[in-house]
Amino acid sequence: MKTTDSSGDVRLSGIGKTYGSFTAVHPLDLTVPQGSFFALLGASGCGKTTTLRMIAGLEEPTSGTVFLGDQEVTHLPPYKRPVNTVFQSYALFPHLDIFENVAFGLRRRGIKSVKKQVEDMLELVQLGEQARKKPHQLSGGQQQRVAVARALINHPKVLLLDEPLGALDLKLRRQMQLELKRIQTEVGITFIHVTHDQEEAMTMADTVAVMNAGRVEQLGSPTDLYENPNTTFVANFLGTSNLIEAEVDTKSGDDIVLKAGGGKLVLPESRCSAPTTTGGKVLVGVRPEKISLTHADDAGEISEGRNRITGKIADSSFIGVSTQYVIDSPVCPEFEVYAQNIDRDARLVPGAEVVLHWNPAHTFGLDAAQDIDAGVAEVEEDAA
Amino acid sequence: MPFVNWLKRHLVVIAGLITLGYLLLPNVVVTVFSFNKPKGRFNYEWQQFSTDAWKDPCGVADMCGSLSISLQIAFWATVGATVLGTMIAFALVRYRFRARGSVNSLIFLPMAMPEVVMAASLLTLFLNLGAQLGFWTILIAHIMFCLSFVVVAVKARVMSMDPRLEQAAQDLYAGPVQTFLRVTLPIAAPGIAAGALLSFALSFDDFIITNFNAGSTVTFPMFVWGSAQRGTPVQINVIGTAMFLVAVLLVLSSMIISNRRNRQKA
Numbered sequence: 001m002k003t004t005d006s007s008g009d010v011r012l013s014g015i016g017k018t019y020g021s022f023t024a025v026h027p028l029d030l031t032v033p034q035g036s037f038f039a040l041l042g043a044s045g046c047g048k049t050t051t052l053r054m055i056a057g058l059e060e061p062t063s064g065t066v067f068l069g070d071q072e073v074t075h076l077p078p079y080k081r082p083v084n085t086v087f088q089s090y091a092l093f094p095h096l097d098i099f100e101n102v103a104f105g106l107r108r109r110g111i112k113s114v115k116k117q118v119e120d121m122l123e124l125v126q127l128g129e130q131a132r133k134k135p136h137q138l139s140g141g142q143q144q145r146v147a148v149a150r151a152l153i154n155h156p157k158v159l160l161l162d163e164p165l166g167a168l169d170l171k172l173r174r175q176m177q178l179e180l181k182r183i184q185t186e187v188g189i190t191f192i193h194v195t196h197d198q199e200e201a202m203t204m205a206d207t208v209a210v211m212n213a214g215r216v217e218q219l220g221s222p223t224d225l226y227e228n229p230n231t232t233f234v235a236n237f238l239g240t241s242n243l244i245e246a247e248v249d250t251k252s253g254d255d256i257v258l259k260a261g262g263g264k265l266v267l268p269e270s271r272c273s274a275p276t277t278t279g280g281k282v283l284v285g286v287r288p289e290k291i292s293l294t295h296a297d298d299a300g301e302i303s304e305g306r307n308r309i310t311g312k313i314a315d316s317s318f319i320g321v322s323t324q325y326v327i328d329s330p331v332c333p334e335f336e337v338y339a340q341n342i343d344r345d346a347r348l349v350p351g352a353e354v355v356l357h358w359n360p361a362h363t364f365g366l367d368a369a370q371d372i373d374a375g376v377a378e379v380e381e382d383a384a
Numbered sequence: 385m386p387f388v389n390w391l392k393r394h395l396v397v398i399a400g401l402i403t404l405g406y407l408l409l410p411n412v413v414v415t416v417f418s419f420n421k422p423k424g425r426f427n428y429e430w431q432q433f434s435t436d437a438w439k440d441p442c443g444v445a446d447m448c449g450s451l452s453i454s455l456q457i458a459f460w461a462t463v464g465a466t467v468l469g470t471m472i473a474f475a476l477v478r479y480r481f482r483a484r485g486s487v488n489s490l491i492f493l494p495m496a497m498p499e500v501v502m503a504a505s506l507l508t509l510f511l512n513l514g515a516q517l518g519f520w521t522i523l524i525a526h527i528m529f530c531l532s533f534v535v536v537a538v539k540a541r542v543m544s545m546d547p548r549l550e551q552a553a554q555d556l557y558a559g560p561v562q563t564f565l566r567v568t569l570p571i572a573a574p575g576i577a578a579g580a581l582l583s584f585a586l587s588f589d590d591f592i593i594t595n596f597n598a599g600s601t602v603t604f605p606m607f608v609w610g611s612a613q614r615g616t617p618v619q620i621n622v623i624g625t626a627m628f629l630v631a632v633l634l635v636l637s638s639m640i641i642s643n644r645r646n647r648q649k650a
Contacts, residue, residue, distance in 0.1 A: 056555060057555075058551050058554070058555070077554065077559075078551070078554040078555050079554045079555070079556075079557045079558055079559050079563075080557075083555075084555055084556065085551075085552070085555045087548050087551070087552055087555075088548075089546075089548070091546060091548040091549050091551070091552040092552075093549060093552070093553075093567060093571075094549075094571065095570045095571055104553070104556050104558075104566075105556035105557050108556060108557040108558045108562060108566075109557050150556070151555075151556075154556070154557070
């Protein structure tokens with residue numbers, strides 16, 4: 001689906017926005033290639049919607065330039081830009097029926113025969129039957145699809161989506177995620193999607209930019225962001241991470257050996273985003289599902305070369321497909337482990353002494369100068 | 385006790401009908417007496433059925449002239465107050481300016497002021513300015529007291545309007561003028577229409593302010609008041625009934641149109 005045509009690229013350079021003394025977006029550079037599904041992910045107030053609105057022309061940037069392909073659009077009003085937006089809560093025109101809502105953009109550009117195009121577009125979003133209804137007569141999911149159809153019918157170079165699924169319930173949201181992804185593949189238009197839902201961003205987007213406090217913290221494919229977070233914010237905001245404070249001991253080949261508590265941990269140097277000098281501090285991270293749990297009595301069976309930590313099970317909850325354990329360990333008071341329920345060891349109950357071990361290749365290293373809990377609070381806030 | 389049960393079940397309907405009767409009884413009297421053939425000059429006692437007055441509604445000297453003046457004033461007062469009031473309402477909702485708070489409360493003052501006081505003060509003002517009393521002074525006064533009502537009606541509507549709708553219109557290639565004509569105005573229309581209807585009704589039957597500032601011009605309410613001293617022609621009832629019928633017809637036809645439209649869409 002990807003083409004080398006760059007006429008649909010979105011290029012932001014040094015774009016920033018301040019309101020009085022408050023900086024909503026720090027000058028940032030971003031290139032979204034033609035035909036990609038790009039997500040701006042972050043908690044509320046991180047500047048992601050402001051960035052989107054600057055691309056749409058609904059917000060004037062304080063600094064920097066916006067390019068669509070080769071055209072500079074920084075100071076063009078929204079009605080002169082070849083982009084369209086799907087608004088949060090849809091903003092469908094309440095006085096017009098579905099057909100006229102979808103035809104609105106075509107009519108404003110002076111296109112006379114809109115019937116065929118509008119019908120085809122309503123077919124694409126499976127709303128052919130509803131053409132003569134008013135927006136308030138449709139369900140939330142249907143309204144959402146009208147909003148998408150109303151934007152897509154104009155064949156914009158870029159489609160901007162501002163939390164388009166925020167108002168839907170969980171089941172419908174999952175369904176619409178797949179639907180949007182299908183439509184994007186079908187029409188091949190660049191989509192820029194703003195969301196605070198990390199799962200949504202990861203399932204839909206080719207590239208995700210994680211934003212925090214007006215800055216892009218990290219940019220990459222969902223797998224890349226999840227496996228190799230560069231900051232504690234990304235590590236905590238995308239899924240769950242166990243972070244351990246450690247001290248650099250020695251280097252052997254491509255690996256760094258670290259001291260944490262009484263034990264030693266191995267970290268591939270390529271997976272460490274922090275400077276490593278002997279004696280310096282580093283945060284060692286590992287995802288909960290990468291860890292195996294073995295009862296302390298069987299510690300001898302663990303193969304050599306794995307990172308190990310000892311601890312005591314503080315809590316366990318059975319989720320069905322997995323069991324989630326919280327381990328109290330000397331190096332980290334609340335170590336999380338997600339174990340698949342393949343062979344359940346009946347001895348793994350709260351109070352049991354255990355050894356946690358994992359492949360060193362799954363370890364990542366972060367700069368210890370950061371707040372170890374950055375990004376944790378935001379996730380909880382949104383879940384509440 | 386089947387009767388008591390029946391009463392319990394229908395009490396709301398009965399209360400509603402009684403209230404409606406209370407509201408509409410004067411209209412019924414007006415209508416009935418428009419078919420009266422009074423003996424003397426006063427149309428206060430029922431004598432016999434006649435359609436004389438309906439056949440010759442303008443048979444009373446000067447009455448239709450005063451009616452025409454009242455309709456003209458009401459029309460222009462409605463246009464003036466609706467245009468100005470709508471603009472004030474938009475300014476108050478959309479823009480943050482220094483005197484916004486005080487303007488917001490000043491708008492309500494004319495509604496709270498006793499009409500008779502306002503009428504007298506207006507007269508003082510016009511006399512001091514050396515204005516010629518007549519059609520124009522009445523129109524200026526009417527636009528003034530209708531304004532507040534339009535502002536209140538339109539403001540409520542504009543306040544409840546999602547600003548994203550206009551952004552969506554702009555995003556869909558509508559320039560500022562198109563956005564206003566295609567989105568803003570149609571959505572604000574019910575509020576504007578309510579304000580306009582209210583203005584027309586208020587202006588058409590205003591007596592006190594008009595009477596003070598009319599000079600030698602006679603509006604329909606002034607004519608009715610004046611003639612009531614010497615005798616009430618049946619034609620007054622005819623005009624009253626006709627106005628009532630026009631209003632009822634307008635309401636009914638708008639209901640039928642919107643019903644039909646909904647049925648077509650469903």
